[in-house]
Amino acid sequence: MQNFKLAEIVINWYKKNFRNLPWRPYDFKQKVNPYFVFLSEFMLQQTMVKTVIPYFLKFIDKYPKINILANAKLDEVLTMWSGLGYYRRATNLYLSSNIIHNELSNVIPNDYASLIKLPGIGDYTAAAIAAIAFDKETVVVDGNIERVISRLYKIESKGNFLKKEVKQILLANIPNKQNSLFVQGLMDIGATICMPKIVNCKICPLEKRCEVSFSNHAIDYPKKAVKKRKVIRFGDFYCLLNSKKEILFLKNEKNKLFNNMYILPSKGWQKKDDIIDFNLFYRKQKINCGIVKHSFSHFDLEANIIIYKFGNKNFELKSKQKFIKFNALNSSGIPTLYHKIISKILKYI
Numbered sequence: 001m002q003n004f005k006l007a008e009i010v011i012n013w014y015k016k017n018f019r020n021l022p023w024r025p026y027d028f029k030q031k032v033n034p035y036f037v038f039l040s041e042f043m044l045q046q047t048m049v050k051t052v053i054p055y056f057l058k059f060i061d062k063y064p065k066i067n068i069l070a071n072a073k074l075d076e077v078l079t080m081w082s083g084l085g086y087y088r089r090a091t092n093l094y095l096s097s098n099i100i101h102n103e104l105s106n107v108i109p110n111d112y113a114s115l116i117k118l119p120g121i122g123d124y125t126a127a128a129i130a131a132i133a134f135d136k137e138t139v140v141v142d143g144n145i146e147r148v149i150s151r152l153y154k155i156e157s158k159g160n161f162l163k164k165e166v167k168q169i170l171l172a173n174i175p176n177k178q179n180s181l182f183v184q185g186l187m188d189i190g191a192t193i194c195m196p197k198i199v200n201c202k203i204c205p206l207e208k209r210c211e212v213s214f215s216n217h218a219i220d221y222p223k224k225a226v227k228k229r230k231v232i233r234f235g236d237f238y239c240l241l242n243s244k245k246e247i248l249f250l251k252n253e254k255n256k257l258f259n260n261m262y263i264l265p266s267k268g269w270q271k272k273d274d275i276i277d278f279n280l281f282y283r284k285q286k287i288n289c290g291i292v293k294h295s296f297s298h299f300d301l302e303a304n305i306i307i308y309k310f311g312n313k314n315f316e317l318k319s320k321q322k323f324i325k326f327n328a329l330n331s332s333g334i335p336t337l338y339h340k341i342i343s344k345i346l347k348y349i
Contacts, residue, residue, distance in 0.1 A: 004209055007175040007182045013205035014185030019192065021049065022056055028181060034108045035066050037133035041125050042093045046086055046297065049191070055084050066108065069094070070101035078261055079333025086297070087258055087335060092120020110134040128183070135180040139170045144190025145183070150222035151194060154211035159225035194218075232300045235269025237292075239345050242310040246323035247342075249334070253320065257296075258335050262322065269301060285309040289348050294337045301337070305344055 015028055023040035025032060039059060043052040059080060063069035069077070074094050081090035096118040100108055109115045110133070115126035130136035141163055149155070149166045157165050175182055193204045199218045207213040212221060240248035249262040254272040267273035289305035317323070324332050329342060 006173045006206075006209075007178075009205050009209075010185035010189065011175070011178050011181045014181050014188060017188065017192075018184065019188050022053060022060075024184070032133050032180065034110070034129075034133040036060065037129055038066070038096075038108050039069075039093070041128050041132075042089050042096075042120065043084065045089055045125065047084065051084070055081070065106070066097050067101050067106045070097040070106075074260055075333065079331070082333040083336055083339075085336060087261060088256060089120060091259060092118075095119040096121065108133070111136060112138050131183045132180050135178065137174045137176070137179050139167050139174065140183045141166050141170065142187060144188075144194075145170070145186045147196065147222055148186055148190045148194045148206070151199075151212045151218055152206055152210050154221065156223060158223045162222055230295075230299050232302060233269040234302050235266050235304065237303045237305050237341055238265040239289075239305065239307045239341070240265065240310065241307055241349065242323060244323075244325075245349070246325050247329075247345075249322055249324055249332075251320035251322075262324070262332065262334055264338055264341065266303075269303075287348050289344050292337075292340050292344050294340060303337070303341060305341055307345060307348060 018024070018028060020026065021040075023033070023036040040052065040056055043056055043059075059069075062080060063072060072094075074091065077094050078087060078090050081087060084090075099118060100106060108129070109118070110130065112126045112130045115121050115129055116123065121129070124140070124142065127138040127140045128142070130138045131140050146163065146166050149169055150162060153169060155162060155165050173182075189204065189206070193200050197219055201207045201210070201213040201218070204210065204213065212218045242248075248265070250265055252258045252261055252263045255270045257270065285308070287307040287309070289307060292303045292305055294301045294303065324334075326342070326346070329339070
C-alpha cells in the first residue's frame with residue numbers, strides 16, 4: 001500500500017502548518033520535551049485537545065519536571081486533575097512518575113516495550129510517546145489518524161478490522177526519520193482539515209491521492225461499528241449536612257471509579273457501597289432532592305439525592321472521613337458528578 005510518498009507529503013505539510021500546542025516545541029526543529037509529551041498523552045486519553053490545554057498548563061506550572069510530580073502527594077494531584085474526568089488516569093500518571101523517578105533516575109523510557117509496562121500506558125499511549133517524544137518507528141493510530149487513512153484509501157472495514165488495516169498501511173509508510181512529524185502531521189490533518197463532519201479537500205495535501213476527496217461520501221468514513229447501548233445504573237447519594245453547613249465526604253478506597261478521591265456516601269450503583277452507619281447521628285431533617293443524571297464512558301447514572309440534616313449530637317469522624325464547607329468544594333478536588341449533585345443540593349438548603 002506504499003504507492004506514493006505518503007510520509008514525505010505529510011511531513012512537508014506539517015512543517016508549514018503544524019498546530020501550536022503547549023506540549024510541542026514552537027519550532028519543529030527544536031527538541032521535544034519528553035515529559036511534556038508523557039503528561040499530555042495521559043491527559044489526552046478519551047479527552048479533547050481544547051479541554052486538555054488549560055489542565056496541561058496548570059500541571060506544568062505546578063509540576064514542571066517529572067521528579068516534582070513524583071514527590072507531590074496523590075491527593076494534591078487528584079485535586080489538580082479535578083474536572084478533567086477519568087480520574088484513574090491521574091492515579092496512573094502519579095504511579096508512573098514515581099517509577100520513573102525512583103527506578104529510572106527521572107528518565108522517561110524511550111521505547112514501546114518499556115513504556116507499556118508503566119501503569120496506565122496501553123498500546124496507543126506507548127506508541128504515541130515513543131514516536132512523538134523519541135522519533136521511534138512505532139505505528140500510532142488515534143481517531144484523527146484512523147479517519148484520514150480510512151478516507152484516503154476508502155476502507156470499508158469497521159471496528160477492530162478497520163484499525164488493523166490502518167495499522168498495516170501506516171507500517172508500510174513509516175519513514176526512517178521524522179516519524180514524530182509524520183504522526184503529528186496526520187493528527188493535524190485530521191483535526192483541522194479532514195474532520196468528522198466537515199472536510200476541506202481544497203487545502204488537504206492528500207486530496208490528489210484520496211479516494212473520497214470532493215465526494216459527498218467522505219463523511220461516511222470511517223465506517224462505524226454498531227455501538228452497544230449503555231446500561232443505566234441507579235443509586236442513592238446522601239448529603240449529610242451539619243449545623244455549620246458542612247458536608248460529610250468519604251475517601252473512596254473500595255471502588256476503582258474515583259479511587260482515592262473524596263466522595264459522598266452512596267449505595268446501589270457500584271459493586272461495593274460507600275456508606276456509613278446512619279445510627280451514629282441524630283437526623284433532624286430529611287429532604288428528597290430528586291434525580292441528577294450523569295454519563296460515564298460505559299454507563300449512565302441516575303442519582304437519587306437525599307439530604308440529611310444533623311442534630312446537635314456530636315458526630316465523631318473516622319479516618320478517611322471529613323467535613324467540607326460549601327465554599328471550599330471547588331478547591332477540594334471532588335469529581336464532576338459530585339459538583340452536579342452539590343448544585344442540586346444548594347437549591348434545597
